[in-house]
């Protein structure tokens with residue numbers, strides 16, 4: 001069908017669409033191609049029955065770029081998979097409920113999203129999750145290196161500043177590390193920076209963009225409000241904000257996770273806003289894999305733009321994962337100071353992850 005349509009398209013276009021012919025006209029052929037589904041893509045979610053995993057499973061089921069959706073969790077998967085599978089969208093859903101089934105869940109995956117692990121309670125830092133989540137991430141990444149070594153990995157599990165280096169070390173040991181395919185998901189920091197900035201600057205929230213660099217914990221999260229862009233006027237509005245405003249917006253963005261943890265009062269951390277951020281990032285990875293142009297998101301990746309081996313910045317996504325880790329642009333004095341201040345903590349979290357992966 002496809003080959004004969006290609007031949008017919010060539011003939012029809014050579015003859016001109018008005019020529020009498022039994023072959024389909026160029027217009028029909030173009031419509032045929034416009035209606036073709038995008039390429040087959042499998043997405044696996046590890047931790048799919050959790051606070052993030054469940055709504056993320058829903059959003060991935062709604063994403064037309066996903067043709068197969070594998071949901072894996074050590075508890076509660078069958079119910080989530082059965083529930084999501086009834087939605088009449090393209091993605092075929094399968095649930096995997098035990099470690100023995102993890103290989104099947106992963107095999108053939110193009111993108112693996114990892115929200116598996118414990119969330120914070122009030123009074124905890126993300127680093128307090130290290131003792132439990134580091135081991136979970138390590139074993140899941142060991143399985144990834146075995147069953148889908150070419151997949152793009154979207155790491156959500158905290159502390160991201162350490163779990164991404166853990167994943168890198170696991171993949172290095174297995175001989176499967178591809179630095180272009182490992183991402184710490186920091187999209188939620190960007191969502192927060194955009195939302196808080198838009199509210200302060202009196203702009204529509206959906207219209208602004210703010211890069212966030214560094215890492216994903218406390219002062220390592222550094223929003224670059226000096227580079228805020230509004231698509232409504234294509235101008236930075238930072239001039240309209242006082243230094244005090246920028247300082248307060250920065251602090252609120254850095255403490256955004258804690259704000260939610262405290263508001264949830266012991267019932268976990270951000271799940272819904274994180275799911276939205278996670279789905280935006282996974283969608284960007286899929287678009288990049290499919291060859292869509294100009295896909296740029298901030299992410300915590302292997303990097304040489306500072307002296308730190310991993311760093312979050314704008315990243316251009318393409319058919320092989322990262323096309324380009326973009327530079328930081330011009331920073332304000334306040335941002336330069338923030339960048340210097342974050343380096344010690346970020347370095348130590350990265351080293352903690354590397355040490356764990358190599359010693360445990």
Ligand SMILES: NC(=O)c1ccc[n+]([C@@H]2O[C@H](COP(=O)([O-])OP(=O)(O)OC[C@H]3O[C@@H](n4cnc5c(N)ncnc54)[C@H](O)[C@@H]3O)[C@@H](O)[C@H]2O)c1
Nearest residue numbers: 047049050051052073074115116117118119156157158274
């Ligand atoms: N990167 C970010 O911006 C960001 C934002 C919010 C939350 N998080 C992190 O995401 C993680 C998950 O948060 P949550 O609210 O969904 O937690 P949750 O407790 O609601 O869900 C976690 C899920 O992971 C599952 N799980 C545990 N061990 C597993 C394993 N070995 N294999 C597969 N699944 C396993 C659990 O059964 C549970 O269903 C936490 O570490 C949290 O800190 C990160």
Ligand SMILES: O=C(O)C[C@H](O)C(=O)O
Nearest residue numbers: 120158256257258269270
């Ligand atoms: O704050 C947390 O513990 C969860 C997440 O990292 C967030 O930023 O909301």
